[in-house]
Amino acid sequence: MGTVIDSHFLGLTAIITVGYQLLFFIITALLKFDKVTDFAGSTNFIILAILTLVVKGSWHFRQIILSLLVIVWGLRLALFLLMRILQWGEDRRFDEMRGNLGKLAIFWIFQAVWVWTVSLPVTVVNASDRKPSLEAVDVIGWIMWSIGFSIEAAADQQKLTFKNMSENRGKWCNVGLWKYTRHPNYFGEILLWWGIFVASTPALEGAEWLVIIGPIFLTMLLLFVSGIPLLEESADKKYGNVDAYRLYKRKTSPLVPLPQVVYGNLPSWFKTIFLFEFPLYSRHLPQETPNW
Structure with missing residues (x-):
């Protein structure tokens, strides 16, 4: 051993x-x-x-x-x-x-x-x-990394710029990539690490394929532990009573970038299975009261 x-x-x-x-x-x-x-x-x-x-x-x-x-x-x-x-x-x-x-x-x-x-x-x-020769999956993995890296870097910079503007104090970021996903930086990070795994596969053999637990662990961490749930809880507590925020959250994908007009019209089961919209992301959001 x-x-x-x-x-x-x-x-x-x-x-x-x-x-x-x-x-x-x-x-x-x-x-x-x-x-x-x-x-x-x-x-x-x-x-x-x-x-x-x-x-x-x-x-x-x-x-x-x-x-x-x-x-x-x-x-x-x-x-x-x-x-x-x-x-x-x-x-x-x-x-x-x-x-x-x-x-x-x-x-x-x-x-x-x-x-x-x-x-x-x-x-x-x-x-x-x-030392296997270059394969198509190498290039696919590099492309995945490049897209993920670009998205993560752009999202981080957009949010930092937004937060540094005095007129945006007390507001949530909904500009740039943040119009299409509530967590574009996490989407980028997940994509780039899956890209690294994909590009590593030509050199893997037998039990070495267990290294897939790397990107799986990262994905589960961001989806269920220290990533999205914590940030969603914090944002819900800050802005949960603001109608504009509730509308933003209802129409904006939690992870996978999509136009709001598309995401807002998708059925709930599709959002949960394919777009990672889990009920735990809204458990701290104040319940809407009927407008009677």
């Missing part, structure tokens, strides 16, 4: 990830400084991509390209999130954690699991000795 773990860099990347996140956990716990949280997560992906390439020594074009895709994504996200938190101040996610070491530790453990799991496709490909 130890040989299998070492040969696929699973043990190495686990140790590095735990150590790196532990370092930032100590900084956060001792100094009550949580501005580096997202920076620690995104840069960890970069470290794993570079480390697995360096340790392997002999590089194939697929390994180099997949690693570069992760590095570009990680650098963009790290710089953007660091700039945003320095601009906005404290991270509100930690309001209930700063004085609770247990909750803080659970958060950092979960972040380590997130980094290690989502990195699996690149980790295993970089550890592989197989």
Whole structure:
């Protein structure tokens, strides 16, 4: 078992990830400084991509390209999130954690699991000795990554610009890509990581296909745990009594970009099955009272 773990860099990347996140956990716990949280997560992906390439020594074009895709994504996200938190101040996610070491530790453990799991496709490909030639799925995966990356980057910038305008204080973002989906940045992130998995498949064999748990884990995380549900709850509490917000939410897809005129006329079952519109996203929305 130890040989299998070492040969696929699973043990190495686990140790590095735990150590790196532990370092930032100590900084956060001792100094009550949580501005580096997202920076620690995104840069960890970069470290794993570079480390697995360096340790392997002999590089194939697929390994180099997949690693570069992760590095570009990680650098963009790290710089953007660091700039945003320095601009906005404290991270509100930690309001209930700063004085609770247990909750803080659970958060950092979960972040380590997130980094290690989502990195699996690149980790295993970089550890592989197989060098299959370029295939159509490579190009498909790169295209998926490019579209997802562009959507995520554009959505982040549009929201930041919107929030920085004084006339938009107290409003929810509904411009640009945010007119077509309530969470375009999450759609982009899910798409790009599925793209990385697709582009990794020519080098996978046997049990290595289990790296699919990486994009599955990310998707489930954003759909049901720390992504959309938390943001929907926060927005519902802030704007739930505003008619314009309720209309925006009813006509705008939660994840998959669609024109409002299209989404608003789709049946509920279709939205739930194909567009990820789950009842839990509206459980904190105040119930409408009949206009009698």
